[in-house]
Amino acid sequence: MSDPIIMDGKARSKSIIEEVTAATRRLRDETGVQPGLAVVIVGSDPASQVYVGSKAKRAEECGFKSVKHELTEDTSEDELLKVVDALNRDDTIHGILVQLPLPKQIDDAKVIQAIDADKDVDGFHLVNVGRIATGAADEAFVPCTPAGCMVMIRDVLGDDLSGLNAVIVGRSNIVGKPMAQLLLAANATVTIAHSRTRDLASVCAKADILVAAVGRPEMITGDFVKDGAVVVDVGINRVEAADKGANADGSPKTRLVGDVAYDEAAAKARAITPVPGGVGPMTIGMLMANTLRSAYRAAGREAPKF
Numbered sequence: 001m002s003d004p005i006i007m008d009g010k011a012r013s014k015s016i017i018e019e020v021t022a023a024t025r026r027l028r029d030e031t032g033v034q035p036g037l038a039v040v041i042v043g044s045d046p047a048s049q050v051y052v053g054s055k056a057k058r059a060e061e062c063g064f065k066s067v068k069h070e071l072t073e074d075t076s077e078d079e080l081l082k083v084v085d086a087l088n089r090d091d092t093i094h095g096i097l098v099q100l101p102l103p104k105q106i107d108d109a110k111v112i113q114a115i116d117a118d119k120d121v122d123g124f125h126l127v128n129v130g131r132i133a134t135g136a137a138d139e140a141f142v143p144c145t146p147a148g149c150m151v152m153i154r155d156v157l158g159d160d161l162s163g164l165n166a167v168i169v170g171r172s173n174i175v176g177k178p179m180a181q182l183l184l185a186a187n188a189t190v191t192i193a194h195s196r197t198r199d200l201a202s203v204c205a206k207a208d209i210l211v212a213a214v215g216r217p218e219m220i221t222g223d224f225v226k227d228g229a230v231v232v233d234v235g236i237n238r239v240e241a242a243d244k245g246a247n248a249d250g251s252p253k254t255r256l257v258g259d260v261a262y263d264e265a266a267a268k269a270r271a272i273t274p275v276p277g278g279v280g281p282m283t284i285g286m287l288m289a290n291t292l293r294s295a296y297r298a299a300g301r302e303a304p305k306f
Contacts, residue, residue, distance in 0.1 A: 148282025
C-alpha cells in the first residue's frame with residue numbers, strides 16, 4: 001500500500017483555533033460579548049497544573065476572558081460547589097471546566113452535575129450525554145476528545161459514513177460511548193469492543209474506522225487493522241525507552257506511545273493519527289470551539305460549527 005495519510009492533530013487544531021479566534025472577534029465587534037472560560041483546579045498535581053495552564057493560555061490566545069480558580073488540596077466539596085454555583089450565575093462566563101480527578105473528599109460526579117449544562121464545555125453533564133444519545137448532538141456539548149476525533153475522521157471520509165463499519169475499542173463515558181453516538185449519527189455501523197470482547201483482533205479487522213481508546217500501550221497490532229482502514233489512536237501511554245539511556249537520577253528515560261502499534265498499523269491503514277501530535281492537540285481545540293459556541297448561544301446568535 002501507499003503511505004497513509006498522517007492525520008496531523010497539531011495542524012488541524014491550529015486551524016480550529018484560528019477559526020475560533022476570528023469568530024470571537026466577530027462576536028465581540030457585533031454584540032460586545034466576549035467568550036469566557038473558567039477553569040477550576042483543586043490541589044497541586046503537576047500534570048494537572050500543566051494541562052490547566054495550557055487551556056488558560058490557549059483561551060487567552062483566542063481572545064477569551066480566561067479565569068482560573070486554584071483551590072487547595074483540602075478544599076471541601078461544599079466550598080467547590082459554591083465556586084461552581086458562582087460561575088453558573090456569572091453572565092461573563094460561558095464555559096466551566098473542573099479539572100479531574102478531584103481529591104478523595106469530593107464526589108466528582110456531584111460536582112460535574114452541578115455545572116450548568118449550557119456551560120458544560122467538557123460535555124460530561126447528563127443533560128449533554130442525553131442530548132448526544134438521542135441524536136441531538138447539535139444542541140449538546142460533545143466531549144472534546146471524541147469531537148476532535150470526528151473532525152479528523154470527517155476530513156478523510158466526509159460527513160456521511162453510510163456503509164462503513166466502525167469499531168471503538170473502549171467503552172468509557174468520556175471517549176468510547178460518545179464516540180459511538182457520533183459515528184452512529186454520521187450513519188456508520190458501530191461496534192463497541194472492550195476487555196470482555198471475544199476474539200478482539202477479528203472484530204477490529206472488520207473495521208473501516210478503528211478507534212483505540214483503552215489505555216494499553218501498543219495493544220492494537222497490525223493484525224487488528226483492515227487494509228485501508230482509518231485508524232484513530234486516543235491512547236497516551238508513557239513507556240520505558242531503553243535506547244535513550246537513563247536520567248541523571250538513574251531512572252530510565254521514557255517515551256510516549258499510543259494504544260496502537262504505529263508502524264504495524266500504518267503499513268495497512270489509509271489514514272492514521274500519530275502519538276504524540278494526533279488526537280491530543282484536538283482536545284484543547286474542541287474545548288475552545290465549545291466555549292465559543294456557548295458564547296454565541298448566550299448572545300442569541302447561531303453558533304459556528306466545527
